[in-house]
Amino acid sequence: MRIIRARPVAEHKAVKVLLAKLGLDDHTRPLYVLAQGLRDAGLEVIFLGTHNTPERVVRVALEEDVDAITLSFHTLGHIGWLTEVMGLLRVREAAERVAVFAGGIIPEDDWPTLAAMGVKGFHGPGTPVATIAEGVRREVERKKKGQGEGP
Amino acid sequence: MTAERRTIRSAPVTQSGIPIKVVYGPGDVRTLDYERDLGEPGRFPFTRGTYPEQYRRRRWVSGVPGEGAMYSGQKPITQLIEEGLIDSGIRKGADYHVLACVDPDHPLVKYDLGRGCPPLFALWNFGDDAGRPNPRKALRRTAEGYALAVKRGLVLEFGHANGSDIFHTTLFCALCEEMGRPLAEFRGNSVNDPLAHYIIRCMAYQPLPLMWKLALDWMEWAFGHLPKFRPTNGGCAYDMRESGIDSCQELAFRFANYIEYMDELCRRGLRIDEIGHRPAIALCGEIDFFETIAKLRAARRMHARIAVERYGMDPKAVKCPPVNTNLAGTAMTKQQPIFNVVRSAIQALASVLGGVNGMELKAYTEVMSSSPTAALVINRGIEAIIAEETGVCQTVDPLAGSYYVEWLTHRVEDGARKILDEILSKGGVRACLESGWIQGLVEEGAKRRQRELEEGQRVLVGVNAYESLVEPEIPLPLLDTLDRGSPEAPYSALQREILAELAELRVRRDTVKTGRALHELYRVTREGKNVVRAMIDAWKADATLGEIAGTIRMGLGLPWDEWGMVQKPEWLHVG
Numbered sequence: 001m002r003i004i005r006a007r008p009v010a011e012h013k014a015v016k017v018l019l020a021k022l023g024l025d026d027h028t029r030p031l032y033v034l035a036q037g038l039r040d041a042g043l044e045v046i047f048l049g050t051h052n053t054p055e056r057v058v059r060v061a062l063e064e065d066v067d068a069i070t071l072s073f074h075t076l077g078h079i080g081w082l083t084e085v086m087g088l089l090r091v092r093e094a095a096e097r098v099a100v101f102a103g104g105i106i107p108e109d110d111w112p113t114l115a116a117m118g119v120k121g122f123h124g125p126g127t128p129v130a131t132i133a134e135g136v137r138r139e140v141e142r143k144k145k146g147q148g149e150g151p
Numbered sequence: 152m153t154a155e156r157r158t159i160r161s162a163p164v165t166q167s168g169i170p171i172k173v174v175y176g177p178g179d180v181r182t183l184d185y186e187r188d189l190g191e192p193g194r195f196p197f198t199r200g201t202y203p204e205q206y207r208r209r210r211w212v213s214g215v216p217g218e219g220a221m222y223s224g225q226k227p228i229t230q231l232i233e234e235g236l237i238d239s240g241i242r243k244g245a246d247y248h249v250l251a252c253v254d255p256d257h258p259l260v261k262y263d264l265g266r267g268c269p270p271l272f273a274l275w276n277f278g279d280d281a282g283r284p285n286p287r288k289a290l291r292r293t294a295e296g297y298a299l300a301v302k303r304g305l306v307l308e309f310g311h312a313n314g315s316d317i318f319h320t321t322l323f324c325a326l327c328e329e330m331g332r333p334l335a336e337f338r339g340n341s342v343n344d345p346l347a348h349y350i351i352r353c354m355a356y357q358p359l360p361l362m363w364k365l366a367l368d369w370m371e372w373a374f375g376h377l378p379k380f381r382p383t384n385g386g387c388a389y390d391m392r393e394s395g396i397d398s399c400q401e402l403a404f405r406f407a408n409y410i411e412y413m414d415e416l417c418r419r420g421l422r423i424d425e426i427g428h429r430p431a432i433a434l435c436g437e438i439d440f441f442e443t444i445a446k447l448r449a450a451r452r453m454h455a456r457i458a459v460e461r462y463g464m465d466p467k468a469v470k471c472p473p474v475n476t477n478l479a480g481t482a483m484t485k486q487q488p489i490f491n492v493v494r495s496a497i498q499a500l501a502s503v504l505g506g507v508n509g510m511e512l513k514a515y516t517e518v519m520s521s522s523p524t525a526a527l528v529i530n531r532g533i534e535a536i537i538a539e540e541t542g543v544c545q546t547v548d549p550l551a552g553s554y555y556v557e558w559l560t561h562r563v564e565d566g567a568r569k570i571l572d573e574i575l576s577k578g579g580v581r582a583c584l585e586s587g588w589i590q591g592l593v594e595e596g597a598k599r600r601q602r603e604l605e606e607g608q609r610v611l612v613g614v615n616a617y618e619s620l621v622e623p624e625i626p627l628p629l630l631d632t633l634d635r636g637s638p639e640a641p642y643s644a645l646q647r648e649i650l651a652e653l654a655e656l657r658v659r660r661d662t663v664k665t666g667r668a669l670h671e672l673y674r675v676t677r678e679g680k681n682v683v684r685a686m687i688d689a690w691k692a693d694a695t696l697g698e699i700a701g702t703i704r705m706g707l708g709l710p711w712d713e714w715g716m717v718q719k720p721e722w723l724h725v726g
């Protein structure tokens with residue numbers, strides 16, 4: 001699939017995120033909504049769309065040097081998929097650098113498991129996209145500070 | 152109470168953005184002509200109902216979602232049938248791998264296996280019922296449930312929608328034959344509208360020409376062989392609506408797809424007066440009460456007018472199909488789920504006042520997961536209360552003549568006709584897909600709906616207003632007993648069982664026989680013939696879903712797997 005780049009309106013170095021779904025989950029509506037909303041909030045969005053493997057997501061994320069990977073789930077398969085993504089990031093020694101966000105239909109019972117894996121977010125139905133963008137931006141900044149690159 | 156608290160916050164427009172006046176009167180229905188625009192119920196142009204006596208004679212069919220995502224909290228179908236909770240029909244959804252036309256062990260399936268609903272990938276899954284020596288029967292519950300539904304002659308609805316319907320409809324034909332039941336007795340319907348899914352860019356896994364061929368082959372064959380089966384509903388309006396479009400677009404897209412299929416079937420030699428009324432009109436039952444009613448009334452009228460204007464039928468010969476709704480899941484909220492019971496009731500009441508002949512309610516747990524049995528009971532209760540206690544079923548189309556309802560019915564039809572004309576003037580749906588225009592409308596709609604919510608023009612109680620109503624926790628069974636795996640064991644026990652069953656089948660079956668049947672399917676596909684009979688025979692020779700799809704792909708000159716991740720089995724000599 002084509003990689004679609006959405007440039008942010010603002011000129012300063014924008015937070016860069018990759019947005020995708022894994023496997024055969026085809027709930028595309030939230031993807032369009034998120035792509036637009038994150039861009040409106042000034043983030044740069046690398047849009048990978050649907051039918052991705054964890055390998056592809058991690059490869060493109062590293063090639064594009066994104067600050068965060070944002071993954072949308074509506075199948076309840078999130079634990080398995082995220083386990084793979086986090087594992088690949090660790091192998092590529094990028095787990096510290098790249099923040100991983102998950103959202104969509106993710107039962108609250110699973111949040112602790114995902115948090116222990118290092119996944120952030122879990123913004124569910126009804127969350128304004130601006131709130132999601134703010135959360136991503138804050139986490140990315142926190143990561144950068146942790147690495148001594150912060151302001 | 153303060154004045155502020157008593158102000159309605161949502162904007163005075165319908166859900167589709169049609170401005171609503173403070174009050175309506177005779178001036179708003181000046182052009183309305185009873186005979187031309189309404190007519191008696193059951194008579195052209197069917198605005199007032201498909202049947203003359205509607206619910207006085209027969210209540211609507213209650214659609215019951217079949218096995219959901221891996222049985223979460225539900226009783227088995229066999230038990231629901233025995234208890235009478237399922238008495239007329241049952242919807243059989245499709246799992247992700249079925250929608251994508253691949254086997255459960257495809258690398259894109261993985262942790263999503265069985266999370267749409269229990270996967271059926273071979274006749275083998277049915278074990279004894281299909282005369283197969285399958286000792287494992289990982290999908291016992293599902294297989295036995297649907298086999299019982301077939302035996303009892305219940306209406307089976309294949310709710311795959313994206314054209315992958317043919318895989319399971321032919322699988323069930325094979326099952327009927329193995330059980331010795333005549334195909335002429337096979338009752339059901341399939342949504343079977345691939346165009347919708349290329350329009351919304353959702354479930355468009357395979358190339359459109361492939362899904363188009365499969366969808367039409369199924370329609371053509373079933374119209375000829377299965378008198379009790381509706382092989383398409385002519386347009387999966389529900390899925391399109393749930394992707395973010397409005398009511399006028401919903402009707403326009405539905406009829407544009409219908410026209411695309413009917414035209415092609417006529418080219419294949421079928422007759423519009425024999426098939427035109429067979430696809431049910433299946434729409435989305437939304438929370439906007441009057442707009443839903445108006446849309447349902449407008450839909451019947453559009454059907455009637457299209458039959459006359461486009462297909463040159465005599466108005467007296469036009470038959471109206473049943474009209475069904477699938478109630479909107481996007482109206483449901485995660486916040487305070489018990490409010491969803493109220494939303495379901497309002498959607499259902501609107502559907503009934505719009506004269507539906509079938510409907511399926513959403514569970515109050517819609518946003519969490521599939522429905523526990525509690526939700527099923529509540530929904531049947533809502534339907535029974537509407538039918539028996541409210542009195543709305545005692546007279547047909549009770550809202551006819553209401554200034555607002557008639558004005559809005561006209562307004563929705565008019566809006567839909569303009570969009571439909573635009574689609575047709577651009578060369579029809581397939582041409583609009585090629586230019587990307589129609590997909591753009593859907594994407595724009597999804598963004599608009601979100602914007603309306605975030606800016607507050609549209610109010611969702613407990614989400615962007617009345618947040619205080621969300622705090623008090625009202626206890627409800629919300630399930631989530633579902634095994635979602637863990638970082639240490641990412642596949643659930645059932646997923647492992649299903650994969651083991653597939654592996655076992657591949658070893659235990661007679662591959663020579665399977666290969667022969669697939670080769671025949673390949674030949675038929677290559678020659679451009681209808682593939683249905685050959686598909687049924689391939690199922691009976693124990694081919695799997697992915698093998699059948701791969702073989703048809705090869706027959707059309709495509710590689711075995713759309714994603715290049717799976718190779719054709721070595722023992723299979725096609726291509």
Ligand code: B12
Binds near residue numbers: 026245250389482516
């Ligand atoms: C619309 C819809 C559909 C449409 C999809 C249309 C489209 N083009 O996308 C249609 C009708 C086609 C559909 C089909 C199916 N669906 Co559906 N669908 C829904 C529904 C009703 C709404 C989803 C939606 O679009 N909401 C609007 C968007 C804007 O909100 P959102 O997705 O929640 O996203 C917001 C947040 O969650 C968050 N967010 C989302 N992703 C991310 C990612 C990150 C990183 C972050 C930070 C935040 C975030 O931000 C968004 C803005 O607030 C939900 C139920 C519900 N009410 O949520 C079921 C639901 C998701 N579907 C479900 C199912 C099972 C299916 C099917 C498998 C049914 C079947 N057997 O055929 C198919 C499969 C489709 C497929 N192959 O993927 C289930 C999933 C079950 C589960 N997880 O337990 C649900 C929960 C309904 C149910 N209870 O059964 N569906």
